[in-house]
Amino acid sequence: MIESILPSKEHEGWRKLLEGQISHNFSFVAAGLCVARNIREVRRNKSEESYNTALSEVYEFFRKYERFLINDIREIFTFEMEAA
């Protein structure tokens, strides 16, 4: 069992990812599709409810596949973690 490095849902890196402020290319096929789908949803519907729905799906995906996304998580959230 690997120790989780996944930031909590409150981490502002999620918002930056889902609002397209962080542009990240995943090598894990499903991750790219999942994140891109939710970025589009957030862009289409700018409500907080829409953001939370998108966050729930992406967060669940990252939790399930964290072991395959370690480098992506480090790259997406490192700056945010260091700044925190």
Place this chain on the structure above:
Amino acid sequence: MPNLYKLIDTSEATELIRSGGSFSFIGDERALAKLPKGNWVGGTTCYFTIDGKSVEERDKVFVIDYPAVAKLEKISLYKGETVSNVTNDAPENGFTILFMPAGSGASLHYSQFAPTYPGLFLKPIAGWITGMYLPDWNPASTHKDKLPKTFNGLTGESDTDSAIAMHFSLPQGKFAIVKTINPFVARKDSPVIRFEGNNSLIVRDAFVDGKKVNLPKYILENKVDFRFPIQANYSGTLINVSLPPEIQGEEMLLHQAVFSDMDYRFTEVAPEFKDSQKSCANNVIDPKKFIAGCSCILNHLSFNTNGGALCGIDGPLTFGEICYQIVGNTSVYLEMEE
């Protein structure tokens, strides 16, 4: 590797089914129709990549005998929009193999709406669009004996309109991962193409670098080689949409849907796949992890490939590939990781 992953005689396939395992069979419908009832699903195509080379085969069937650790939970049939239940029917940890006949209601719904199915990307789904013997190809035919089909081994029935799925569960600690080999990349000089209608299969006008044009006309006037797909970048995952083999008039029917909020670009063969002798797609596969895969028949037909990445990985040559959503001109495969 699966226990069996190769072309076999229908007599051998019959013995396998009677031995009680769970299989997928892919072949000509006449060959699939000879198989007895049992725990299997089938899909039609007469074209395969074997040892990195394209072959046509109408008498044998291609068998996929899934790894013993994968437990078949159920076989589900979907007509039309009921295919949207595929993610609900899939086990929490496992994978789904989905076959859909080309032109079926299920495949049209899936192409247009799968990217919006809730939770689609949380459960691995791979598969393909089934086809047929190409000299018989006539999309307008009303004779069901010459159309792409799926087979339900449980009942022995075949259908031109139903998608069929095998849902497998995996034990804790094992994961199925869907991967792709995409031999195309966006051309550096490509304009950005945006579509007006969302989820469209029929395309007329589009915005090319912001200017509204009739896209079929634009492609012809600018001598764009439409053997190459157009491509969108989904946060690093490159998804191809195949262009039709012929473009006439002011409308064209795409093989996969395009979406109004994605940027598309014209493509070329990726540099690493240009030398067909050195770039056999099979070299990318890890045989210890590999479960099953398929490759697009268009790459074989359009580029006269008989080897190399454009020929695809060993397995069926298919009329659209399923990597969660429907993609084109791509090899899709499933691996098992720990």
